[in-house]
Amino acid sequence: MSRISRVWVxxxxxxxxxxxxxxxxxxxxxxxxxxxALIALLVGGMAQTDLSxxxxxxxxxxxxxxxxxxxxxxxxxxxxxxxxxxxxAMPVTTGEVFSGLAITYLLLALPxxxxxxxxxxxxxxxxxxxxxxxxxxxxxxxxxxxxxxLGALVRNPFxxxxxxxxxxxxxxxxxxxxxxxxxLPAFYSALLLVNPATHALNVIRPFLGFKSVMDIRYxxxxxxxxxxxxAFASYYILRRRMHLLEKFF
Amino acid sequence: xxxxxxxxxISLQFSITGxxxxxxxxxxxxxxxxxxxxxANDCLSLSALEGQIVGFVGPNGAGKTTLIRQLLGLLRPTExxxxxxxxxxxxxxxxxxGMVGYVPQMPLYYPALTVGETLGFVLRFKGVRGRELVRRRxxxxxxxxxEHLVNHSGYQLSHGSMRLLLLAIAICQDPRVLIxxxxxxxxxxxxxxxxxxxxxxxxxxxxxxxxxxxMNEVRTLCDxxxxxxxxxxxxxxxxxxxxALVKLPVEIAFVPAVPSGVEELLRTKxxxxxxxxxxxHVAFNDLPQGIEFINDAxxxxxxxxxxxxxxxxxxxxxxxxxxAKHE
Numbered sequence: 001m002s003r004i005s006r007v008w009v010x011x012x013x014x015x016x017x018x019x020x021x022x023x024x025x026x027x028x029x030x031x032x033x034x035x036x037a038l039i040a041l042l043v044g045g046m047a048q049t050d051l052s053x054x055x056x057x058x059x060x061x062x063x064x065x066x067x068x069x070x071x072x073x074x075x076x077x078x079x080x081x082x083x084x085x086x087x088x089a090m091p092v093t094t095g096e097v098f099s100g101l102a103i104t105y106l107l108l109a110l111p112x113x114x115x116x117x118x119x120x121x122x123x124x125x126x127x128x129x130x131x132x133x134x135x136x137x138x139x140x141x142x143x144x145x146x147x148x149x150l151g152a153l154v155r156n157p158f159x160x161x162x163x164x165x166x167x168x169x170x171x172x173x174x175x176x177x178x179x180x181x182x183x184l185p186a187f188y189s190a191l192l193l194v195n196p197a198t199h200a201l202n203v204i205r206p207f208l209g210f211k212s213v214m215d216i217r218y219x220x221x222x223x224x225x226x227x228x229x230x231a232f233a234s235y236y237i238l239r240r241r242m243h244l245l246e247k248f249f
Numbered sequence: 250x251x252x253x254x255x256x257x258x259i260s261l262q263f264s265i266t267g268x269x270x271x272x273x274x275x276x277x278x279x280x281x282x283x284x285x286x287x288x289a290n291d292c293l294s295l296s297a298l299e300g301q302i303v304g305f306v307g308p309n310g311a312g313k314t315t316l317i318r319q320l321l322g323l324l325r326p327t328e329x330x331x332x333x334x335x336x337x338x339x340x341x342x343x344x345x346x347g348m349v350g351y352v353p354q355m356p357l358y359y360p361a362l363t364v365g366e367t368l369g370f371v372l373r374f375k376g377v378r379g380r381e382l383v384r385r386r387x388x389x390x391x392x393x394x395x396e397h398l399v400n401h402s403g404y405q406l407s408h409g410s411m412r413l414l415l416l417a418i419a420i421c422q423d424p425r426v427l428i429x430x431x432x433x434x435x436x437x438x439x440x441x442x443x444x445x446x447x448x449x450x451x452x453x454x455x456x457x458x459x460x461x462x463x464m465n466e467v468r469t470l471c472d473x474x475x476x477x478x479x480x481x482x483x484x485x486x487x488x489x490x491x492x493a494l495v496k497l498p499v500e501i502a503f504v505p506a507v508p509s510g511v512e513e514l515l516r517t518k519x520x521x522x523x524x525x526x527x528x529x530h531v532a533f534n535d536l537p538q539g540i541e542f543i544n545d546a547x548x549x550x551x552x553x554x555x556x557x558x559x560x561x562x563x564x565x566x567x568x569x570x571x572x573a574k575h576e
Binding site: 010 | 342
């Protein structure tokens with residue numbers, strides 16, 4: 001059986017396994033993010049461009065919530081001894097499970113991202129739809145890769161519950177998701193450029209008519225390299241360090 | 250290590266009745282030290298052939314599960330060599346996944362998947378589809394006796410049923426190697442007997458490793474037993490050989506049909522005894538003496554009840570472990 005087929009079976013299995021968390025997922029991945037968007041749309045007196053700015057920020061914020069929050073936690077859960085032992089009883093490899101989980105959570109986040117991107121484009125003055133979609137795709141890839149890396153790295157579930165919200169908070173705070181960086185001090189503006197969320201915004205917002213924080217090509221390059229580095233680091237952890245009970249706590 | 254026969258160097262191939270067989274599982278001088286300095290396995294060597302059931306017995310924390318996890322590539326050995334089907338589990342764990350069936354010690358399960366779905370996914374991972382999938386799933390469920398729970402979700406299962414499901418997961422893959430870590434703990438006696446029959450049947454074309462605390466299970470199923478304590482093998486052999494390693498008294502408890510003449514008989518033969526109500530307890534140095542006494546007692550007074558504790562595997566293993574502890 002091919003690797004792709006096994007990844008597909010893993011996706012189906014994960015989705016079926018998530019049945020018992022259905023309500024939690026609908027609320028966290030659909031109702032809550034879209035309710036923020038609805039509030040932004042209902043608030044009167046806001047310029048259309050401001051709305052588009054906020055909604056595009058909400059897309060990146062959704063990436064962070066879905067992938068650095070949920071996906072990273074699921075991957076971390078997979079690295080627990082009990083889960084690894086359970087999967088050791090199955091004819092599927094760890095790499096296939098990781099790939100399946102990443103795609104599953106991407107699929108779960110897709111509806112809210114499509115809706116938010118649609119609203120952003122609707123509210124934007126001069127949208128370039130194709131490039132905006134490309135920006136969303138590469139950004140989602142970067143955060144999926146980051147989620148997998150963090151999940152593989154933080155194998156202590158108790159630490160993970162503290163580390164992942166902290167990383168999410170850092171990514172949100174140090175990026176112009178909900179504020180404009182044009183009037184920030186130079187040092188702070190430079191600091192934002194370390195953050196993948198800033199580059200994710202920089203490959204989406206300019207195509208919705210906003211001024212870019214730096215050359216868009218560099219942001220695409222940054223995100224491409226970020227995906228490669230985090231994917232390689234995850235692969236390294238998977239190959240070299242993914243062993244049970246080795247310095248677990 | 251105490252043993253009754255010479256160990257064939259594991260690097261060599263085995264020759265049984267003229268047919269040369271390569272070990273399916275080969276472990277040489279395997280040592281595992283955890284990062285905190287705890288040595289869980291200390292220079293272990295073993296080999297297992299196709300058609301064999303090899304048992305590990307030892308107290309909790311002796312190193313059985315650590316050894317098994319290294320065979321599966323879930324733990325990295327500190328020193329030594331491990332080969333399963335000629336492959337290094339650390340380098341080729343993915344290749345071995347489909348060839349090695351594993352029943353973990355802990356009762357693990359997928360909470361939201363039903364028993365039928367879980368087995369269905371296992372088979373789909375193997376590329377089995379359609380009618381073949383349905384047939385193999387039904388067969389595996391019947392083999393472990395879980396047909397009636399096919400639509401139950403993982404979280405609804407008892408610990409015993411979870412273990413049966415794990416066994417079904419392993420069996421339905423038809424692997425060449427089965428590694429079972431206490432597969433019958435928490436399982437009722439009917440299911441246990443069914444599993445014993447199943448393993449006896451499966452052994453013909455498989456190599457089975459069985460870690461167990463159930464001496465009866467090990468005695469009836471295993472061709473060879475390794476007794477492990479503090480990470481080391483302290484004895485190895487067939488169940489009979491292990492039993493014979495330690496000299497233990499033969500204990501007999503009996504209730505005579507005619508109680509009046511028994512004490513007379515025992516005193517005449519100068520046999521010391523204890524009496525608890527109608528039950529007499531006597532002990533002999535070896536089995537022939539015990540059998541001779543039983544024959545005498547049957548002839549002279551008749552017997553209403555008899556319990557003979559010959560040197561048992563359980564007592565022998567216990568004795569070996571106690572000796573190892575004192576050393």
